[in-house]
Amino acid sequence: MSVPTVDPAVPAVVARIAGGRPLRAVWANEIGGTTWRIGAGERDAEFVKVGPPHPEFDPELEAAKLGWAREFIAVPEVLGAGVADGLGWLHTRALAGRNTIDPLFSADPGPVIDALGIGLRRLHETAPVTACPWRREPLTRLSPAALAELGAPPPVDRLVVCHGDPCAPNTIVDDAGGLVGLVDLGELGVGDRWSDLGAAHWSLEHNFGPGWWPRFLASYGIPDDPVRRAFHRRAWELG
Structure with a gap:
């Protein structure tokens, strides 16, 4: 966007x-x-x-x-x-607030990086997989060449209700950078949480520059998984 x-x-x-x-x-x-x-x-x-x-x-x-x-x-x-x-x-x-790439946060993105991790984890933790009627299957949209480049996907880490497009502009925060909510849920569906996390990794670099991934992961609350992260980020880039 x-x-x-x-x-x-x-x-x-x-x-x-x-x-x-x-x-x-x-x-x-x-x-x-x-x-x-x-x-x-x-x-x-x-x-x-x-x-x-x-x-x-x-x-x-x-x-x-x-x-x-x-x-x-x-x-x-x-x-x-x-x-x-x-x-x-x-x-x-509209939700009352600003998206996380608003110029208000350009001098100190730290609080909105936290909000990005907190918001995604809240969705993943609270939305019930068994009650969600939709599936998140991004690999089905890729070309044969893209699938060949990716190779076999890693085993699923954990099924959650994925946002599907967890880029920074789709999280809304208040003026202090605190989480308000999420927008643009057209791709929402059940999938591996690293499908969202790989896309979030791409967005952090694209919107804020390098170096923010450790803080995001700390706010989300899990250790890094470089293999799953790399696979799902590349799948996002190819999609």
Whole structure:
């Protein structure tokens, strides 16, 4: 994901939901989707994520996952979801806070690194594997060449309910860097916890630079596993 460098055209469904309220594009993703923020204040902010048909964006499925996960961890409240004019859309109420790559934390990322580990561990510990109706199977999306590069996966360490996209912008924190909740749960499903941890390792370096992995692991609460970490990080990069 990235911040749009130019103002995109406002889709009709976004304009309809905004109803004249302030509106701006805040994220653009690699599959042609855009996330829009509605509202001027923090207390009444809403988001609408829109995108073309794609295996990685099913707004009604993501709405179902958010509704299921909110029993176990703070996630956005779903206000609506559907398809309009060839675009999928998901309308949510914002969690009160900032994502962890907000400039407020650039001078001292330490507290938000802790929040990233705490948030992921909380999801993994509290969401029940036996009750989750979805599976996290990222290897099924890889090309034969990518699978050949990866080789045989290591044995599963521990099955948990994975976030599926645990990159830094998908954790929301308060102004002190304390955990508020998680967003963007469209890939949520049961899988090896190192599927999430490998992706988190990539995100830490991408968003904060080298050197933060030990602190993240300390907040998550397990020792490193270089073999599983390397495999699942590379699977994330190839996906």
